Amino acid sequence: MYTQSGLKKLVNKSILNLSYNEEAEKLNDPVKYILSIGGKRLRPVLALMACNLYNDKIDEAIIPATGLEVFHNFTLVHDDIMDQAPLRRNLPTVHSKWNVNQAVLSGDVMAFIANECFLQTPPHCLSKVFRVFNKVAIEVCVGQQLDIDFEKAAIVSHEEYLRMIELKTAALLAASAKIGSIIGGADDKESDLLYEFGRNLGLAFQIQDDLLDIYGDIKVFGKILGGDIISNKKTFMLVKALEIASVEQAKQLHEQFTLKEIDPEIKVKKVxxxxDQLNIKNISENLANDYINTAFNLLEKTGVISERKTELVSLASSLIGRDN
Amino acid sequence: MYTQSGLKKLVNKSILNLSYNEEAEKLNDPVKYILSIGGKRLRPVLALMACNLYNDKIDEAIIPATGLEVFHNFTLVHDDIMDQAPLRRNLPTVHSKWNVNQAVLSGDVMAFIANECFLQTPPHCLSKVFRVFNKVAIEVCVGQQLDIDFEKAAIVSHEEYLRMIELKTAALLAASAKIGSIIGGADDKESDLLYEFGRNLGLAFQIQDDLLDIYGDIKVFGKILGGDIISNKKTFMLVKALEIASVEQAKQLHEQFTLKEIDPEIKVKKVxxxxDQLNIKNISENLANDYINTAFNLLEKTGVISERKTELVSLASSLIGRDN
Incomplete structure (x- = not known):
């Protein structure tokens, strides 16, 4: 069995081996930059682990898995334009290091570099894998649109919020697990279980991420606590809080998120x-736990023996901050 | 044999039948808008004509051909952002009708809608067709990068300029003809001839387009004559003129393209x-003619009987303004 760190190394090597059309260097520089500034390589590692559940040989899955990482980074480059984000992983975003036009164009070529990777899927499952990939690619765009729409919306239900993060984040983890399993030789029933595993894991992960912004260990999390509150970001906690708040509490919450010239520290404390009055931390943790338990139950249901699943269980646990 | 107008109707119908993920309407509105404001549907019509050379049945080529049109419009939406163009086909561009973020995101989803079309290529040639498409998609990005680079460059050779328009424009016409022929059942030798036919046609077409900006009939062309000169656009004529100009002539040309507050009419006249002093019109027309003659010779070399080629010859002739 491959370990998480072993797989991450394989993915990083595969990223370095990507081939580029070198006629216009300026096009590729931002691509190489964003792909070099790291991250966990979560999506390709998940795909390779899912492949490895069914197959000792994972070679054929490496390039398609790399395509998932290239696609993910394509969405980061374009999302950062839309969010006007200056930093990504503590380094300048592509549009701030270069410019918006360059970020649009270099982002675009990444979508086709991702295609190039998927075209290297073994012929017998190329069409199936590509369909899974392309469906999720469209869903991620839909999720980003909903995210933009929700930022401007006065009221968003927690169901709408969950559907948005499902499309924007969880679906790609789901598709990664499914794609890896298909290339590994899993049948439809198994690969659908892996999809649902990834989807539930992704939802748990995103809610957890929202929680960590407030309740996380600043040393581990590496961001200022309450950043989402300061930047008025809609999170599961905010959406849920507004839903169950009394008229008076809702008024106070709205005030914090609409008043100008508010001291950030006081704002974070008041929110x-x-x-706390609304028990939001518990509600959110319980929901994240429900999703993660569902994910582990789905993994149980697969026809794979327990020993083959240890790495995947360990990855999933670390993702949602559970010791395992 | 299908006629150009018959094929255009089939393409327009297929565009109307495209399926969308309807969860975020705002994502699709700009897609439907840009696809509805027309154009000649040149790329899919060319693909379907190339298919029809080899096959009376063209049904299987219609959706992949539609993918070529969706991809082309994706590049228009993003190029218009980069060029800050307010109008496209005399109507507001997507980023001016909506905003830049919406144009980035709705453009993105078009790339995956194009993929979706190519995934409906008949299974026996799906991988081959998709590779041709994806290669050209990357080339179009490279071409756009070179176009951006050249706008800022002091000196661009005519060879560099031709390579840029080859990548940005001609390659997609080439790939369209090749893809259509492959789906129609052409072998590699034939489909390569169709590729070269499309490439030469595309080069002729682009040089012709540069010429029409100055020497065209304003009633037919529908734009103000000399628009490229006024907007300081690098064209084949300008690049070639700078290459063969005397030191004094080059100085005068540079002056026209760098002086601020110059009367546009006087600028156009002087350029x-x-x-005229440099015989640029003749040089450009001769080059366009060379390309078009090469294109027709390549079409001659295919194993298709003459009667099957009349529609394609007529399309090519009309494109470069030759009566046929």
Missing amino acids: IDLY | IDLY
Whole structure:
């Protein structure tokens, strides 16, 4: 069995081996830059682990798995334009290091470099794998659109919020697990279980991520606590809080998120106070736990023997901050 | 045999039948808008004509051909952002009708809608067709990068300029003809001839387009004559003129393209005077003619009987303004 760190190394090597059309260097520089500034390589590692559940040989899955990482980074480059984000992983985003036009164009070519990777899927499952990939690619765009729409919307239900993060984040983890399993030789029933595993894991992960912004260990999390509150970002916690708040509490929450010239520290404190009154931390943790338990139950249901699943269980556990 | 107008109707119908993920309407509105504001549907019509050379049945080529049109419009949406173009086909561009973020995101989803079309290529040639498409998709990005680079460059050779328009424009016409022929059942030798036919046609077409900006009939062309000169656009004529100009003529040309607060009418007149001194119209027309003759010779070399080629010859002739 391959370990998480072993797989990450294989993915990083595969990223370095990507071939580029070198006629216009300026096009590729931002691609190489964003792909070099790291991250966990979560999606390709998940795909390769899912492949490895069914097959000792994972070679044929490496390039398609790399395509998932290239696609993910394509979405980061374009999302950062839309969010006007100056930093990504503590380094300048592509549009701030170069410019918006360059970020649009270099992002675009990444979509086709991802295609190039998927075209190297073994012929017997190329069409199937590509369909899974392309469906999720469209879903990620839909999720980003909903995210933009929700930022401007006065009221968003927690169901709408969950559907948005499902499309924007969880679906790609789901598709990664499914694609890896298909290349590994899993049948439809098994690969659908892997899809649902990834989807539930992704939802748990995103809610957990929202929680960590407030309740995380600043040393581990590496961001200022309450950043989402300061930047008025809609999170599961905020959406849920507004849903169950009394008229008076809702008024106070709205105030914090609409008043100009508010001291950020006081704002974070007041919002957390309201969350505490509404038991938001528990509600969110319980929901994340429900999703993660569902994910592990789905993994149980697969026809794979337990020993083959240890690495995947360990990856999933670390993702949602559970010791395992 | 299908006629050009019959094929255009089939393409327009297929565009109307495209299926969308309807969860975020705002994502699709700009896609439907840009696809509805027309154009000649040149790329899919060319693909279907190339298919029809080898096959009376063209049904299987219609959706992949539609993918070529969706891809082409994706590049238009993103290029218009980069060029800050307010109008496209006399109507507002997507980023001016909506905003830049919407144009980035709706453009992105078009790339995957194009993929979706190519995934409906008949299974026996799916992988081959998709590779041709994806290669050209990357080339079009490279071409756009070179176009951006050249706008800022002090000196561009005519060879560099031709390579840029080859990548940005001609390669997609080439790939369209090749893809259509492959789906129609052409072998590699034939489909390569169709590729070269499309490439030469595309080069002729682009040089012709540059010429029409100055020497075209304003009623037919529908744009103000000299628009490229006014907007300081690098064209084949300008690049070639700078290459063969005397030191004094080059100085005068540079002056026209760098002086601020210059009367546009006088600028156009002076530049055309210099082009006339350098015989640029003839040089450009001769080059376009060379390309078109090469294109027709390549079409001759295919194993298709003459009667099957009349529609393609007529399309090619109309494209480069030759009566046929």
